[in-house]
Amino acid sequence: METINFLFDGFSVAFTVQNITLALIGCFLGTVFGALPGLGPANGVAILIPISFSLGLDAASSMILLTSVYYGAMYGGRISSILINIPGDEPALMTTLDGYPMTLKGRAGEALTLTGIASFFGSIVATIGLMILAPQLVKIALLFGPAEYFALFVMAFATLGGVSSNNKAKTILASALGLAISTIGIDGQTGVPRLSFGNVHFYDGIDFLVVIVGMFAVSEIFIFIENKDVDAKKKKKNIIITTIIPKFKVIVKTFPSMVRGSLLGFFAGILPGAGASLGSFIAYTFEKKISNKDDTFGKGDERGVTAPEAGNNAAAGGALVPMLSLGVPGSGTTAVLLAMLMTMNITPGPLLFKNNPDVVWGLIAALFFANFILLILNIPMVRMFTRILLLPPKYLMPIVAMISFVGIYGISGSSFDLLLMIFFGLFGWLLRKLNIPLVPVIMGAILGNLMETNLRRALTISDGNWMYLFESKVSIIIWLITIIGFVLPLIFGKKITSEIEKFKKKKS
Amino acid sequence: MGERAFGIISLIIACGYVYVASLTELSFISDPVGPKQFPYILGFFWGLSSLLIIFQPEFKPKWPSFYKFLEIIIVTIVLIAYAYALPVVGFVISTLIATFILAWRLGVEMFKALIFGFAVSFTIYFLFHSILGLSLARGVFGF
Numbered sequence: 001m002e003t004i005n006f007l008f009d010g011f012s013v014a015f016t017v018q019n020i021t022l023a024l025i026g027c028f029l030g031t032v033f034g035a036l037p038g039l040g041p042a043n044g045v046a047i048l049i050p051i052s053f054s055l056g057l058d059a060a061s062s063m064i065l066l067t068s069v070y071y072g073a074m075y076g077g078r079i080s081s082i083l084i085n086i087p088g089d090e091p092a093l094m095t096t097l098d099g100y101p102m103t104l105k106g107r108a109g110e111a112l113t114l115t116g117i118a119s120f121f122g123s124i125v126a127t128i129g130l131m132i133l134a135p136q137l138v139k140i141a142l143l144f145g146p147a148e149y150f151a152l153f154v155m156a157f158a159t160l161g162g163v164s165s166n167n168k169a170k171t172i173l174a175s176a177l178g179l180a181i182s183t184i185g186i187d188g189q190t191g192v193p194r195l196s197f198g199n200v201h202f203y204d205g206i207d208f209l210v211v212i213v214g215m216f217a218v219s220e221i222f223i224f225i226e227n228k229d230v231d232a233k234k235k236k237k238n239i240i241i242t243t244i245i246p247k248f249k250v251i252v253k254t255f256p257s258m259v260r261g262s263l264l265g266f267f268a269g270i271l272p273g274a275g276a277s278l279g280s281f282i283a284y285t286f287e288k289k290i291s292n293k294d295d296t297f298g299k300g301d302e303r304g305v306t307a308p309e310a311g312n313n314a315a316a317g318g319a320l321v322p323m324l325s326l327g328v329p330g331s332g333t334t335a336v337l338l339a340m341l342m343t344m345n346i347t348p349g350p351l352l353f354k355n356n357p358d359v360v361w362g363l364i365a366a367l368f369f370a371n372f373i374l375l376i377l378n379i380p381m382v383r384m385f386t387r388i389l390l391l392p393p394k395y396l397m398p399i400v401a402m403i404s405f406v407g408i409y410g411i412s413g414s415s416f417d418l419l420l421m422i423f424f425g426l427f428g429w430l431l432r433k434l435n436i437p438l439v440p441v442i443m444g445a446i447l448g449n450l451m452e453t454n455l456r457r458a459l460t461i462s463d464g465n466w467m468y469l470f471e472s473k474v475s476i477i478i479w480l481i482t483i484i485g486f487v488l489p490l491i492f493g494k495k496i497t498s499e500i501e502k503f504k505k506k507k508s
Numbered sequence: 509m510g511e512r513a514f515g516i517i518s519l520i521i522a523c524g525y526v527y528v529a530s531l532t533e534l535s536f537i538s539d540p541v542g543p544k545q546f547p548y549i550l551g552f553f554w555g556l557s558s559l560l561i562i563f564q565p566e567f568k569p570k571w572p573s574f575y576k577f578l579e580i581i582i583v584t585i586v587l588i589a590y591a592y593a594l595p596v597v598g599f600v601i602s603t604l605i606a607t608f609i610l611a612w613r614l615g616v617e618m619f620k621a622l623i624f625g626f627a628v629s630f631t632i633y634f635l636f637h638s639i640l641g642l643s644l645a646r647g648v649f650g651f
Contacts, residue, residue, distance in 0.1 A: 054642050167567075169560035173518065176554035180525055180547065187543040192535045194543050195528050218587075221610075225579050226572045228615055395624065398610040401587070402603055402628060409594060410642050418591035426584060434514055435567045456541045464540030 003131060010361030013060055014369055022057070022065040023366050027373045030072015033089075035080050035385050038220060038393060039400070040089030041073035041316075042332040042439075046216040047400065049340045050209055050407025059344040060359045064366040066340055067320070070333055071123055071370055074276065074316045075378045078115045078309055079385055083108060091276035091312035094284040098297060098304025105300050109244040114302055115309040116379040117251070118258045120371055122310035125262040126269065126317020127367045130324075133270070134353075134360075137325035141350040146457035147469050151478040153451040156328045159272040159485035160440050168490065170436045178444020179451065181206055188449060189456055201416045208339050208445040210408060210421050215438050216336070217404045218425025221397050223432065228394065250302055257287050257303040258310040265311030269318020272330050272485060279315025280308035317367070324348055324360060327450075332439040339446045347450070511569065515562035519555055526551035583613055598647025599637075604629040 013019070033044030045066050052062040077092030082099035095115065102111040144152070157175040184195045185205025196202035264286055265279035287307035288297045297304045319334045327349035329335040341348050346356055353360055377385075408421050428438055455469075462468030470476060529547035572580065590606040608625030612618055633651070636642040 051636075051642070055640055169557045169564070172553050173557035173561065176522075176550045176557065179550050180554065183529070183547050183550070187532070189539055190535045190537045190543055192533055192543055194532045195525070195547070197528075221583065222580055225583055225614065226576055394611060394614040394616050397614055398607045398624070399628060401610060402607055402632060405590065405594070405603075406599075406632060406636060406642070406644065409645055413595075413643070413645075415591045415595060418594070419588060422584065422587045422591065425587075429580075433569045433571065434511065435569065452546045455546060456539050459541045460539050462540075 003135065006357060006361045007131065007365060009357070010363070010365035013358050013362030014064065014365040019061055019064050019362070019366060020369070022061055023068045023370045024373060026065045026068025027072045027370050027377055030069035030074075031076035031079075031374065031377055031385055032072075032388055033069065034073030034076025034078075034092070035088045035389055036076075036391070036393075036396065037080050037086045037088055038224065039396075040077070040333075041070050042336055043216045043220060043400075044069050044073055045333055045336045045340075046212045047403050047407060049336065049343065050213060050411050051403070052340070053209075053343055054407065054410030059341065059346050059356065060362040062340055062344065063337070063359060063363045064370075066337055067363060067367060068370045068373075070316060070337065071313070071367065072374055072377075073333075074123070074313045075116070075119045075374050076385065077312070078119065078305075079112065079378075079382065080389055082111045082115065082305070083386060084389065091280045091315070092309075093277070094280045094308035094312075095305055097284065097308075098299070098301050101298070101300035102302070102305065107244070107300065110246045110250070111302070111305055112382050113244070113379050114246055114250070114254055115305050116375060116382070118254070118261065118306035118309040119313045119378065120375045121258045122262040122265055122313030123317055123371045123374075124368070125310075126266045126314040126320075127364060127371065129266050129314075130317055130321050130367075131364050134321050134325040137321060138350045138353045141326050143474060144350075145472070146454040146461065147472060148475045148478060149454040150451060150458055150469060151475045151482065152326060152328050153447055153454065155272055155478055155482040155485065156330065156447070157440060157443065158482045160330075160437075160443070167435075168486070170434075171440055174431070174436050174438070174440035175444050178211075178441035178446075179448040181211060181441070181445045182208070182448020183452070188453065201414075205449075206420065206445070207412070207417065208442070209343060209411065210417050211424050211445045212336055212339060212442055213404050213408055214421040214424025215428035215431075215442060216332075217400055218421060219428030219432060219438075221401055222425060222429040224393055224397050246302075254302045254306040257291065257307040260287060260290075261307035261310030262314040265314030266318040268311070269315030269330075270321045272322065272328070272481075276312040276315040276319065276331065276333075279318070280312035283311025284308040324352065324363075325350065327352070328447075329443065332442065335439065335443045335446055339442075342446065511565035511567055512562055515558045515560075515565070519558035519562065522551050522554040522558055525554065579613060583610065586610060586613070594645035594647075596647055598649050598651050599644040600629050600633050600651050601647070601649070602645070603632065 030044060033039045033041065048066060048069060052065055073089060074091065077088035078095045078099065080086050080088040081092040081095040082103055085096050085100040087093040087096055099111050102108065160171055184202055186203055187194045193203055261283035264283045268279040268282050284307055287303055291303050319331050323329045323334040323338055327347060329338045338348055346352060346359065405418060408417050431438060458468055470479060526548060529544055532543050534542060586606060586609050590602055593602040604625045607628045608621050611624050612621040616624060633644065637644050
């Protein structure tokens with residue numbers, strides 16, 4: 001019953017005029033970011049963090065705004081998947097498989113409505129799951145000391161990308177690079193300048209927000225310059241949807257697939273290093289296995305859109321569980337959300353639940369509320385977003401650039417940070433060309449200081465004995481999971497990646 | 509530049525990183541680990557993964573044509589100039605010009621791009637400064 005009381009307190013935090021407005025704005029922007037191919041939840045959240053910080057919003061309000069964007073993007077991604085066969089963001093890839101065939105059959109409206117319901121269902125399941133599971137995980141996390149935390153951070157990096165990453169060398173490189181960025185500046189423990197090249201600007205270290213916005217937003221502009229001619233050739237058809245309310249029979253038929261998709265997605269989301277893309281992938285393949293009796297999948301089966309949509313929304317919620325309760329993010333977007341909390345001087349983890357229950361429960365309450373807003377935005381008002389899809393990126397990208405500049409300048413007012421942001425934009429572009437994942441870099445920059453602090457605290461306790469890191473039972477378990485999570489993809493990764501590639505190829 | 513070349517450059521930078529980290533002066537306050545160990549560990553993994561990439565390249569990057577590359581450089585220069593211009597000329601004028609050039613380079617017709625520049629600059633100024641009260645760059649003209 002404790003949970004219910006907390007939730008009621010949460011609703012009193014969430015239901016202020018300001019927070020309701022922020023949730024509304026967040027849901028709207030999130031759906032837009034999700035629907036526009038090229039911009040996803042991570043970019044959207046990245047651009048908005050500096051802004052919400054400069055606006056002086058408190059932690060609960062910023063969290064409400066940004067997670068509304070996050071949830072919204074999960075809803076929005078399906079719109080372009082279904083209508084123009086281009087996934088609006090990565091998790092929405094699986095939705096194209098049956099979504100676009102439905103559009104070709106003239107059932108676009110129906111597909112949008114069904115996926116809207118599926119998204120809603122998935123998110124609600126995940127939010128309830130978050131509410132129940134996170135406090136339990138916090139109880140376990142209270143047993144963690146610095147050694148366990150250090151192991152946990154290593155685990156987060158080792159399992160990053162989940163089963164779908166088979167090039168471990170590149171993930172390690174990216175993680176080391178990101179962590180190396182965090183070591184620049186005055187050493188927090190002893191107060192000596194480190195790796196700062198005598199430059200005063202580097203004494204404070206590199207603000208991870210600069211890295212995030214540079215890599216996630218500015219690099220997108222360079223990618224666009226490169227591909228603009230290709231994009232211009234693809235003519236966008238006029239999209240006509242007649243919103244059709246699906247027959248009650250269809251909803252009943254697809255309901256079990258939503259339930260299965262939500263549960264699978266939620267658990268995929270909690271797993272370290274998984275995230276929403278894996279959630280929708282598992283949900284789709286599982287659904288296909290058990291429901292594809294008449295070989296209707298891939299040809300516009302309704303269950304082929306509801307399962308992955310429920311899956312990716314549930315996974316998005318599930319990914320919040322480890323981020324909030326342990327302070328260890330498993331995906332790019334949750335890493336960025338973590339960065340936001342850290343900018344506000346709040347460290348997620350068990351202490352967050354103890355010291356700032358208003359943030360946690362206000363957030364959970366706001367998520368319930370946001371889901372209802374999103375349901376309304378995404379079913380009766382979905383036409384509004386299909387028009388936004390027609391906005392050409394050549395107009396969109398300059399806006400993204402300017403808002404990035406406004407945000408970063410708003411924080412520090414220094415041109416130096418802007419130059420760094422441009423540098424990280426170019427650098428992110430280079431890494432993307434080389435197929436090196438950006439998420440570990442970002443996570444490294446965000447988590448580096450915490451990771452180092454925990455390592456050094458642990459070794460201070462043990463007076464320099466490194467074996468201390470492997471002494472307690474809890475840390476041994478974490479190290480074992482780390483090893484399994486690292487090795488398993490090397491065995492199974494190839495198969496899953498090739499299957500995902502197969503789906504991607506089918507599309508192009 | 510192939511993967512192998514990148515691996516070599518990355519290895520060199522990793523060595524440089526470890527070297528610079530080793531130059532960190534120790535202070536009188538100290539803990540058993542000190543400020544150098546963590547960078548050393550990172551440098552080890554950084555170098556190791558670079559070596560793996562050098563010996564096992566598996567991906568051929570596709571680089572843009574020379575012309576595209578030039579465009580990327582032009583846009584970068586515009587952004588850098590914008591970063592320097594902001595505190596001098598102020599938000600409205602520099603954003604107007606930067607948006608105009610960006611949009612134009614991204615394929616909007618020149619005249620439309622100019623109007624677009626006006627629209628973006630004034631909308632952001634109005635929305636973020638006048639309504640939300642965010643501090644934007646103030647140049648010599650005060651806006």
